[in-house]
Amino acid sequence: MSTARKVMSAVMKAIRVSEFGGEEVLKLQTDVPIPKPQINQVLIKVFTAGVNPVDTYIRSGAYARLPELPYTPGNDCAGIIHAVGDNVKQFTKGQRIYCMRGEGTYGEYTVSDEEFVHPLHDNLSFSQGAALGVAYFTAYRALLIRAAAKPGESVLVHGASGGVGLAACQIGHARGMKVIGTAGSAEGMCIVSRNGASKTFNHKEDGYAEKISEYTDGEGVDVIIEMLANVNLATDLTLLKTNGKVVVVGNRGSIEINPRLTMAKESSIMGCMLWQMSKLESQEIAAQLEVGAEQGWVKPVIGKDFSLDQAQDAHHLVINNKTTTGKIIISMP
Ligand SMILES: NC(=O)c1ccc[n+]([C@@H]2O[C@H](COP(=O)([O-])OP(=O)(O)OC[C@H]3O[C@@H](n4cnc5c(N)ncnc54)[C@H](OP(=O)(O)O)[C@@H]3O)[C@@H](O)[C@H]2O)c1
Incomplete structure (x- = not known):
């Protein structure tokens, strides 16, 4: 038998x-x-x-x-x-x-x-x-495949203290990006900064988006990985550089945005759904995560x-x- x-x-x-x-x-x-x-x-x-x-x-x-x-x-x-x-x-x-x-x-x-x-x-x-499985493959796809973020670019991980967010911080940092992360607590911010973010902000604090903008000298960021788009998408459009991209990973409802905000900066809003991953992408991500585990940045x-x-x-x-x-x-x- x-x-x-x-x-x-x-x-x-x-x-x-x-x-x-x-x-x-x-x-x-x-x-x-x-x-x-x-x-x-x-x-x-x-x-x-x-x-x-x-x-x-x-x-x-x-x-x-x-x-x-x-x-x-x-x-x-x-x-x-x-x-x-x-x-x-x-x-x-x-x-x-x-x-x-x-x-x-x-x-x-x-x-x-x-x-x-x-x-x-x-x-x-x-x-x-x-x-x-779910968190790292999603973070990798959002950052490196959907947004095609490059070394040297700035990335805001909007909601960085959870499974996908921390993975995005680790991957972005390992790829030479300048990572900014948000969390809703002091403990969360501390973990985000220990996992690749060079600067953290508290997304529950009034005026934190203005502080992010000031931190980027008013220029904004190249890429935003968004965990709660129904709350943040309108703000995100004000935090992007010219040609910047928002990748919607998490969303729990509707939001009103002004599409005009995408025009002058020619910004893009793109969705990301893990189960749209091709077999080839899956093989690429698994291989890269293996390297990351070997080198110590996948943790x-x-x-x-x-x-x-x-x-x-x-x-x-x-x-x-x-x-x-x-x-x-x-x-x-
Ligand atoms: N598209 C896909 O294929 C895909 C795949 C996986 C996950 N997701 C979705 O992505 C989201 C994150 O997944 P996860 O596994 O990382 O969940 P998680 O571990 O529960 O983390 C949730 C994150 O959202 C943050 N958050 C709470 N309020 C926020 C706000 N106002 N602005 C920004 N961030 C805020 C939390 O921060 P604090 O608790 O510190 O406030 C935390 O960092 C979920 O909505 C999930 O359903 C989508």
Whole structure:
């Protein structure tokens, strides 16, 4: 009997969602069948799972693409390969990996297509591995692929204290950009400055945008990576240099802007959606993150580590956090 077949008889602990709704619909179950990898998939023994804001949008039923009920939440995780499908050649049982698109990572096991799985560098812990998939691939795409930011350019990471923001600061700094970051607390600002920003501002302070403008001698910045566009987009347009670009990564509603502000400076507003990433981009990013882990500039910061039975608390925090200090993760029992 193959390894994949043997584990099928077993069950695992996992979070299940049987109806869309508030945090209370996240239920810990101990009898969830361990999934079986398809021919191009791997079965992962999950040690840690990343908690992303999108997990809460999906759980509440407010997201454009919803899974069939019941489902296990979560996309990214770190762990070891437990079994491989018949066509998988690049992974072997026991290998340390991280994954950016598991089919439900809030559980002891998950399956994923092999293209979304990457070796986890020895310099990174499993906790750090859970913070790589969604946040780092998004930050890299936003900064280096969508905005095509260059060494020497100035970048404002507007909302830098979270998973994507800290990744953008580390990547921008490593690529020789002048990084400015914002956070909503003193602790958040401190972490942002320790992770590549040469200057930080508090986005909850009155007049902080004017201070950013003064800091750039009124010239503005080349690129803005925006985590809350429905609040900041109008301001962002005043903070750009000529030919500057705003990349919308996060947005939770509507905002009125004056399009005239884009004319004189010929500025661009562009969206960024991780799942639009091509296979080639994914390979490029994974290779660059491997180099970053080797050289030490890819170093995910964990803000809070919950246990699996605290998944409801993890969801509450990721969407209500007022003092973000890195990525929120869940560790398996
Ligand atoms: N487009 C995509 O493909 C994609 C992929 C991943 C994530 N996202 C989205 O990007 C956003 C960030 O994701 P994440 O994983 O980094 O979330 P996170 O870890 O929860 O971080 C949220 C960030 O937003 C900041 N923030 C709060 N109020 C702000 C304001 N008024 N102005 C600017 N920033 C503010 C927070 O700072 P303080 O707490 O310090 O105030 C924190 O730095 C989320 O909306 C998420 O859904 C999009």
